[in-house]
Amino acid sequence: MSRLDETGAGLPDTFGRVAKDLRVSLTDRCNLRCTYCMPAEGLDWLPRPEMLTDDELVRVVDIFTQLGVHSVRLTGGEPLLRRGLPDIVRRFAELEHAPRIAMTTNGIGLDRLAGPLADAGLERINVSLDTIDPERFKELTRRDRFADVERGIKAAQDAGLKPVKINAVAMHDPHGKDNPAELLQWCLDRGLELRFIEQMPLDAGHTWERQKMFTGRELQELLGERFSLSPMPDEARGSAPAELFLVDGGPATVGLIASVTAPFCAACDRVRLTADGQVRNCLFARDENDLRGPLRAGATDEELADVIRANMLAKRRGHGIGEPDFKQPDRPMSAIGG
Ligand code: SAM
Numbered sequence: 001m002s003r004l005d006e007t008g009a010g011l012p013d014t015f016g017r018v019a020k021d022l023r024v025s026l027t028d029r030c031n032l033r034c035t036y037c038m039p040a041e042g043l044d045w046l047p048r049p050e051m052l053t054d055d056e057l058v059r060v061v062d063i064f065t066q067l068g069v070h071s072v073r074l075t076g077g078e079p080l081l082r083r084g085l086p087d088i089v090r091r092f093a094e095l096e097h098a099p100r101i102a103m104t105t106n107g108i109g110l111d112r113l114a115g116p117l118a119d120a121g122l123e124r125i126n127v128s129l130d131t132i133d134p135e136r137f138k139e140l141t142r143r144d145r146f147a148d149v150e151r152g153i154k155a156a157q158d159a160g161l162k163p164v165k166i167n168a169v170a171m172h173d174p175h176g177k178d179n180p181a182e183l184l185q186w187c188l189d190r191g192l193e194l195r196f197i198e199q200m201p202l203d204a205g206h207t208w209e210r211q212k213m214f215t216g217r218e219l220q221e222l223l224g225e226r227f228s229l230s231p232m233p234d235e236a237r238g239s240a241p242a243e244l245f246l247v248d249g250g251p252a253t254v255g256l257i258a259s260v261t262a263p264f265c266a267a268c269d270r271v272r273l274t275a276d277g278q279v280r281n282c283l284f285a286r287d288e289n290d291l292r293g294p295l296r297a298g299a300t301d302e303e304l305a306d307v308i309r310a311n312m313l314a315k316r317r318g319h320g321i322g323e324p325d326f327k328q329p330d331r332p333m334s335a336i337g338g
């Protein structure tokens with residue numbers, strides 16, 4: 001129990017869910033331009049004065065951990081672009097109610113940073129990689145950086161980060177170069193845990209179409225042509241979004257995150273903090289609550305905790321994709337923190 005949460009209720013919403021997992025966006029900038037996320041020309045980046053400083057970030061994360069959050073995932077934009085990242089990680093790891101710290105990254109620069117980050121207290125890492133074909137990588141990310149990502153993944157393993165997971169967005173490849181089974185084999189050969197995620201309507205260009213989606217079920221069928229996939233019991237899943245399958249009898253697994261066709265909203269324990277200090281109760285939330293304003297105006301921890309609690313109480317039952325009144329959030333994935 002902490003001084004901000006004397007009843008131990010934590011951060012409940014009105015549907016019986018309690019937030020435990022905080023996604024912190026460290027920057028909205030990125031060095032890739034993945035087609036399902038950002039336009040080729042990039043976006044209007046947040047002006048620096050609008051971004052939380054390191055001290056502000058540490059204070060806000062401290063408040064979240066006092067309210068029962070026990071894991072923090074660093075994301076963005078590209079979190080490795082945040083200056084002084086190992087120091088931020090170390091300061092999170094030294095908090096009184098220290099959270100478990102994980103990161104989602106595109107892997108560029110990880111060859112240099114994996115060791116310092118592991119030393120600072122980073123435990124787990126997800127590297128996003130959709131293809132092992134360098135040409136297709138270039139097409140998808142609009143940058144010729146496949147080799148950097150490959151080096152980054154190796155460095156993460158060498159630094160002892162465990163597990164190293166690979167996140168891939170499930171996509172139909174118009175030129176037939178992409179093969180999810182090849183990506184899975186590549187991961188199995190390297191001891192990497194692969195998770196596919198369905199593409200969501202969060203691209204800056206608002207081009208997502210439900211009919212064009214490659215669904216988790218289609219992917220399962222495709223992978224099933226080459227591997228034997230046996231479902232793991234649901235207890236292995238908990239509040240984690242991935243449906244897990246043992247590959248060829250295990251112990252290796254592959255995960256399918258069917259966020260659109262089989263949403264895991266009922267078990268969601270996430271809350272998000274944007275790089276400019278807004279708290280969001282869902283990726284698809286249309287409203288945010290401002291923490292940066294009150295924080296800079298001298299609010300107490302208790303007042304900031306009230307803003308966070310109020311945001312959680314407004315969390316909707318589900319993301320509503322496919323429902324008639326669904327509206328894609330104004331901010332794209334990179335500005336929310338994926
Ligand atoms: N730049 C880092 C990276 O790529 O891992 C962190 C931020 S990125 C927004 C986080 C994750 O969101 C990545 O795994 C990325 O593939 C995924 N993502 C981005 N846009 C998406 C979309 N429209 N649908 C599903 N996943 C998406």
Ligand code: SF4
Pocket residue numbers: 030031032033034037038076077078106128334
């Ligand atoms: Fe950058 Fe990650 Fe978005 Fe790709 S998915 S453009 S790496 S933020």
